[in-house]
Amino acid sequence: AARKAGGDRLVVYSHQLNAEAGERLDLESLLRHAVERNELELHYQPQQALHDGGLIGFEALLRWRRHGKLISPADFIPLAEESGLIVAIGNWVLEEACRQISVWQAEIGQRVVVAVNISPRQFAAPGFLSHLEELLATTHVDPSCLELEITESVMVEDAESAIALLHRLRALGLKLAIDDFGTGYSSLAYLSRFPIHKLKIDQSFVRNMHAVREQGAIVQATIGLGHSLGLTVIAEGVESETQRAMLSAWRCDEIQGYHYSRPLPAASALNFLEGSLQLQAA
């Protein structure tokens, strides 16, 4: 049966997968086996510095490949969260991102930064910190090459524990970012206590900022807020040159979106990386 909290898109998928399997649906068990069956993969979306147009790093975005088709995280992350599978999936994502960082660094002889999305339940799970410590120790990845993206919602449940954990993650040398900033319920008082490095302005504000004055005002104010807290500010969902130019004029630090690049499979991301190194050298 389709799951309550999964939303409409998941319901649609449930029916599709159900029909496909020709038997009673168990999307949850399909997802449960996705890790073992090697059906998960990461795509990488480049992030660009506005001051010189250079590549900053990549955001790793999860995909589920079933029968050749890619299923978007929006269609299975909610179920994974609800069922607790997110912990195993999230660990796989962290391991794969670290593996990829090592492979790329060996390939190009330079450090590569990769940001990974951490779901609230994964963040709150016991063992999250120790798993990360172990992973960094075994892969020898420089912690500052790994950025964790968390959402404001981690503060809602238990802000004090969240802040304490962020301090410990930061002490490991990891980079920390708040994803989808502006869409949650965090108070500015808590934000100032979050030991983070970066704010990611949600794409919903960026989408209409050139057309709707108020949206532009929110983006501009968020850039100012981030800078007064000493944070790097990146805008998500930048699709046009108009948006890029506005963000640059407002002194936003970085952009991510289709204008610079779509998320890329690992092999294409390496090409992108090599291309930007050549630009830099030229």
Ligand code: C2E
């Ligand atoms: P997010 O972390 O905010 O990631 C940005 C989303 O915006 C990605 O969708 C990306 O493909 C999309 N995007 C990037 N540039 C543009 C643009 O210019 N225009 C538009 N319209 N969209 C753009 P995607 O890959 O479908 O991921 C959706 C969400 O799923 C992510 O939002 C994140 O919250 C979650 N997610 C993805 N991978 C993981 C993961 O490994 N673990 C967890 N827990 N969540 C993940």
Ligand code: MG
């Ligand atoms: Mg993200």
Ligand code: MG
């Ligand atoms: Mg986001």
Ligand code: MG
């Ligand atoms: Mg999002």
